[in-house]
Every structure is written in structure tokens, then in C-alpha cells.
Amino acid sequence: MSHQPPYASRFLGEFQELEHGRPDGPSLRAGIRGQAGPDGHRIARYLRSxxxxxxxxxxxxxxxxxxxxxIDVLRLHTDGQWLWYSDLAHYVERYHIALDEEFLQHARNRNFTPPQLSHADLLKIEETLFGTEKS
Known part of the structure; x- marks a missing residue:
């Protein structure tokens, strides 16, 4: 049985170069592309939203x-299925960082508009990720 939270494989931007990244995470520098993909600006907007x-x-x-x-202060964002840090949009926009194709298709399927989750939804995700219970 895995001890990883269910969202562990759906976490974007845990680059090894970042203080909040993972030592075994992907390389931010290796993900730099010369130009944005066709949906680059829409993906950055999705990440910020x-x-x-x-x-x-x-x-x-x-x-x-x-x-x-x-860049900004550090925040953890979600759309209910994927998780990412607030600085990811900056790296996507400025350096055209390549992202997981499954996530890109997920954002396209939502027409680049993440759902606005309720407080109850966010608490449920928090409980799942961090094992906390709110009363």
C-alpha cells in the first residue's frame, strides 16, 4: 500500500531548483523551451486562477x-484534481516551462477555466493531503 497522498502524482512544479521543490523533482532548467506552446498564456492564466x-x-x-x-508570495493552488505552487505560472509565462501533457489536456478540457472550489471542497482536499480534520 502506498503512503503517498492521492494527489502526489498530480502535483506540478516541484522543481529541484526551488526551495519549496523536491530534491528528486524534475529540473526547472531542463524544462525551459525557446517559445511558448500554443496554449501558453491560457495555461498561465489557468494556473493563476x-x-x-x-x-x-x-x-x-x-x-x-x-x-x-x-515573483510573489508562495501559495498552493488547486483545481480539485491537480496541485501547484503560485510561482509556476511565472515560469510557464517567462520561460515556457514544459508541463505534464495530462495536465495540459485536463486544462483544455475545462476550456482553461478552473472551477472555483468551495470552502468545504478545500477543507476536504486539505484533510486528504495533510491528514487534518477541521471541526
Whole structure:
């Protein structure tokens, strides 16, 4: 029996170069493409529009730029099926980072519009991911 949360395989952007990434995650640098795919801007908008599952006060910076320009504060977004960090949209938009084709098709199937999840939906996802229970 696997001890990974059910969303573990549907987590985007855990790049090894990022402080909030995974050491065994994919390489952000290796994912850079010379130009955006046909849906690049719509994917970035989708990523920015996902429901916020968790937010921190931690600022994230562009690890690929020489001056490490600030991006935003770190948030965890979801559309109820996939999870990603808030800085992913920046890397998709600026560096055209390649994403999982299954996710891209998922976003296309939703016409690049993530559902706005209810508070109850977000609590259920939180319980599943983190094993917390809210009363």
C-alpha cells in the first residue's frame, strides 16, 4: 500500500531548483523551451486562477534570473484534481516551462477555466493531503 497522498502524482512544479521543490523533482532548467506552446498564456492564466489551498508569507524569487527578481508570495493552488505552487505560472509565462501533457489536456478540457472550489471542497482536499480534520 502506498503512503503517498492521492494527489502526489498530480502535483506540478516541484522543481529541484526551488526551495519549496523536491530534491528528486524534475529540473526547472531542463524544462525551459525557446517559445511558448500554443496554449501558453491560457495555461498561465489557468494556473493563476486556481483556488488557493494554502498561503504563506514567504516570498518566492525567480531562481533562473541573475538578480533573483521577486515573483510573489508562495501559495498552493488547486483545481480539485491537480496541485501547484503560485510561482509556476511565472515560469510557464517567462520561460515556457514544459508541463505534464495530462495536465495540459485536463486544462483544455475545462476550456482553461478552473472551477472555483468551495470552502468545504478545500477543507476536504486539505484533510486528504495533510491528514487534518477541521471541526
Amino acid at each position: 486556481g483556488s488557493v489551498l494554502a498561503a504563506t508569507g514567504t516570498r518566492v524569487h525567480d531562481v533562473l534570473s541573475s538578480d533573483r527578481e521577486p
